Amino acid sequence: xxxxxxxxxxxxxxxxxxxxxxxxxxxxxxxxxxxxxxxxxxxxxxxxxxxxxxxxxxxxxxxxxxxxxxxxxxxxxxxxxxxxxxxxxxxxxxxxxxxxxxxxxxxxxxxxxxxxxxxxxxxxxxxxxxxxxxxxxxxxxxxxxxxxxxxxxxxxxxxxxxxxxxxxxxxxxxxxxxxxxxxxxxxxxxxxxxxxxxxxxxxxxxxxxxxxxxxxxxxxxxxxxxxxxxxxxxxxxxxxxxxxxxxxxxxxxxxxxxxxxxxxxxxxxxxxxxxxxxxxxxxxxxxxxxxxxxxxxxxxxxxxxxxxxxxxxxxxxxxxxxxxxxxxxxxxxxxxxxxxxxxxxxxxxxxxxxxxxxxxxxxx
Amino acid sequence: xxxxxxxxxxxxxxxxxxxxxxxxxxxxxxxxxxxxxxxxxxxxxxxxxxxxxxxxxxxxxxxxxxxxxxxxxxxxxxxxxxxxxxxxxxxxxxxxxxxxxxxxxxxxxxxxxxxxxxxxxxxxxxxxxxxxxxxxxxxxxxxxxxxxxxxxxxxxxxxxxxxxxxxxxxxxxxxxxxxxxxxxxxxxxxxxxxxxxxx
Ligand SMILES: Nc1ncnc2c1ncn2[C@@H]1O[C@H](COP(=O)(O)OP(=O)(O)OP(=O)(O)O)[C@@H](O)[C@H]1O
Ligand SMILES: [Mg+2]
Ligand SMILES: [Zn+2]
Numbered sequence: 106x107x108x109x110x111x112x113x114x115x116x117x118x119x120x121x122x123x124x125x126x127x128x129x130x131x132x133x134x135x136x137x138x139x140x141x142x143x144x145x146x147x148x149x150x151x152x153x154x155x156x157x158x159x160x161x162x163x164x165x166x167x168x169x170x171x172x173x174x175x176x177x178x179x180x181x182x183x184x185x186x187x188x189x190x191x192x193x194x195x196x197x198x199x200x201x202x203x204x205x206x207x208x209x210x211x212x213x214x215x216x217x218x219x220x221x222x223x224x225x226x227x228x229x230x231x232x233x234x235x236x237x238x239x240x241x242x243x244x245x246x247x248x249x250x251x252x253x254x255x256x257x258x259x260x261x262x263x264x265x266x267x268x269x270x271x272x273x274x275x276x277x278x279x280x281x282x283x284x285x286x287x288x289x290x291x292x293x294x295x296x297x298x299x300x301x302x303x304x305x306x307x308x309x310x311x312x313x314x315x316x317x318x319x320x321x322x323x324x325x326x327x328x329x330x331x332x333x334x335x336x337x338x339x340x341x342x343x344x345x346x347x348x349x350x351x352x353x354x355x356x357x358x359x360x361x362x363x364x365x366x367x368x369x370x371x372x373x374x375x376x377x378x379x380x381x382x383x384x385x386x387x388x389x390x391x392x393x394x395x396x397x398x399x400x401x402x403x404x405x406x407x408x409x410x411x412x413x414x415x416x417x418x419x420x421x422x423x424x425x426x427x428x429x430x431x432x433x434x435x436x437x438x439x440x441x442x443x444x445x446x447x448x449x450x451x452x453x454x455x456x457x458x459x460x461x462x463x464x465x466x467x468x469x
Numbered sequence: 470x471x472x473x474x475x476x477x478x479x480x481x482x483x484x485x486x487x488x489x490x491x492x493x494x495x496x497x498x499x500x501x502x503x504x505x506x507x508x509x510x511x512x513x514x515x516x517x518x519x520x521x522x523x524x525x526x527x528x529x530x531x532x533x534x535x536x537x538x539x540x541x542x543x544x545x546x547x548x549x550x551x552x553x554x555x556x557x558x559x560x561x562x563x564x565x566x567x568x569x570x571x572x573x574x575x576x577x578x579x580x581x582x583x584x585x586x587x588x589x590x591x592x593x594x595x596x597x598x599x600x601x602x603x604x605x606x607x608x609x610x611x612x613x614x615x616x617x618x619x620x621x622x623x624x625x626x627x628x629x630x631x632x633x634x635x636x637x638x639x640x641x642x643x644x645x646x647x648x649x650x651x652x653x654x655x656x657x658x659x660x661x662x663x664x665x666x667x668x
Binding site for chain 1: 583588624
C-alpha cells in the first residue's frame with residue numbers, strides 16, 4: 106500500500122500543504138521544531154483516526170476552526186481517497202467522499218507502522234508500556250484480537266466493580282463472581298493464545314532483522330511472560346481471597362509482560378541507547394513481515410528521528426534494507442550527511458522550513 | 470430575540486427525548502402552535518399523562534401493561550410450562566409480532582452489570598424464582614441479548630437454576646452477536662427459538 110499524496114489544511118503548523126510522496130523511501134529534513142513529527146502525525150491520524158500525541162483539538166492550527174487531512178492512497182492496486190476532518194466538536198472520516206460513520210469501518214483503510222522516539226520506553230519502561238505497544242501493533246493486524254481484547258477489558262471492569270461491592274458489603278454469595286470469573290477466564294485463555302502466537306510469529310523474523318541491523322551475531326529473543334499461563338479458571342478462582350482483599354483482579358492478561366533478551370541477558374538491565382533503538386526497529390520490521398504474511402501488502406513505515414544514536418554503518422544498513430523491501434517509508438531527520446548517495450538514488454528528499462514542505466531536486 | 474416563555478417551556482420538554490436537539494424541538498413547538506387545535510393539544514397532553522398514570526409492570530411477569538395483570542398472564546390458552554426470560558418489554562412485543570411463541574414470559578427490565586451498579590437484586594429476578602419452582606414450568610428459555618451483559622445474566626440465571634429439575638435453554642443462536650431481539654426479523658426470531666440450545 107502507498108500514500109500517493111497528502112493535503113493538509115490547518116493541521117498543526119501547516120496552513121495549506123500538499124506533498125507528493127515517492128513509492129520508496131522519503132526523507133523529511135528540517136531543524137528542530139520545524140514540523141517533521143507533525144507531518145508523520147497527520148499520516149498516523151489518517152490511518153488510525155486517532156493521534157499518538159495528544160487531545161485532538163491540539164491538532165487544529167492555532168486560531169483555526171478545523172483541520173483537514175486528505176490523501177490519495179493505493180491499496181491492492183485500487184485507488185482510494187481518504188479524508189479526515191477534525192473540529193472542536195469531533196472528527197469525520199470519509200472514504201471516496203462518503204462519510205464512514207463507524208470508525209472501525211474506516212480504520213484499516215491503510216496500515217501504518219510507526220517508530221517514535223517514545224517507543225524506546227518499551228525496553229526499559231513499565232510492563233504497561235509494552236502491553237500498550239503490542240496491543241496497538243497487533244490490534245491493527247488482527248480484528249479478532251481487538252474484539253477479544255475489548256471483551257476482556259469490559260469483563261475485567263465488571264469483575265473489579267463486583268469485587269469492590271462484595272468486599273464492601275460482606276456478601277457471601279459468590280454465584281455472580283463465579284459466573285463473571287468463568288467468562289473472564291475464557292476470554293483470558295483466548296487473549297493469551299493470541300499473544301503467544303503473535304510473539305512466536307514475530308520471533309521467526311526477529312533474529313534475522315536484528316542480526317542484519319546490528320551487524321553482530323548475538324542472539325535476540327522477544328519473550329512473552331503471561332501473568333497466568335494456563336488453567337485460567339482454576340487460577341482465577343484460587344485467588345478470590347486475595348482479589349476480594351485488594352478489590353481488584355490481581356492476575357491475568359492485564360498484568361502480562363514481555364522481555365527483550367540478548368544473549369540470555371535482559372535488555373532492560375544493560376542495553377545501550379543504540380542497541381535499544383535497533384531492537385525496537387527490528388521488532389517493527391518483524392511485525393511488518395507478519396502484516397505482509399497476512400495481507401500480502403506491506404504497511405507504510407513512519408520513522409521519526411530514527412537516525413539518532415545510530416552510527417553511520419547502521420543508518421545505511423537500515424535505509425538499504427527499506428529500499429530493497431520496496432516498502433513505502435517516511436523518515437524524519439535533521440540531516441542526511443551519513444547516508445551514502447548511491448543507496449538513495451530512488452529516494453525522495455523534502456525540506457521542512459518556515460511551515461512549508463518543499464521537494465528537493467533529486468540528490469540535491 | 471427572546472422566545473415567548475410558553476414556547477421556551479415546550480422546547481425544553483421536547484428536548485428530553487433521545488435524539489431531539491434544540492433545532493428539532495423548536496420545529497416541533499412551532500408545529501404545535503401552528504397546526505394543533507386546542508382539542509388535539511388536549512388529547513396529546515392527556516396521552517402523556519395517562520401513560521404514566523396507567524402503565525405499570527405486571528406484578529407476575531414484569532411486562533408493561535395498563536391492566537392489573539398483563540394480556541399474556543391473563544390469557545388461559547398460553548402454555549405455562551414454557552417460560553421465556555427477556556430483558557425488556559420491547560422484546561416481548563417483537564416476539565409476539567412474530568406469533569411463534571405460545572408460552573409465557575418473564576421480563577427482567579434490565580441486565581446484570583456491576584459497572585453500571587446493577588446486580589442480580591436490581592433486576593426483576595425475585596419474582597422469577599417462585600414462578601419457576603412452582604410445578605407448572607418445565608422449560609425455561611433465556612433470551613437475553615448476546616452482549617456481554619446479556620451473556621452474564623443468562624449464565625447467572627442458569628447457575629442459580631442448576632439444581633432445579635427443569636430444562637434450561639438459551640436462544641441467541643442465529644441472532645448475530647451483539648444484536649438485540651428488537652432488531653431481529655420474524656424469520657430470524659422463529660429460527661432462534663427453534664434452535665435454542667440446552668445450557
Ligand atoms: N496546533 C498547532 N498550530 C500551530 N503550530 C503548532 C501546533 N501544534 C504544534 N505546533 C508547532 O509545531 C512545532 C513542532 O513541530 P514538530 O514537533 O513536528 O517538530 P519537529 O520538526 O519534529 O522537531 P524535532 O526535530 O525537534 O523533533 C512547534 O514549534 C509548535 O509550535
Ligand atoms: Mg520531531
Ligand atoms: Zn404478566
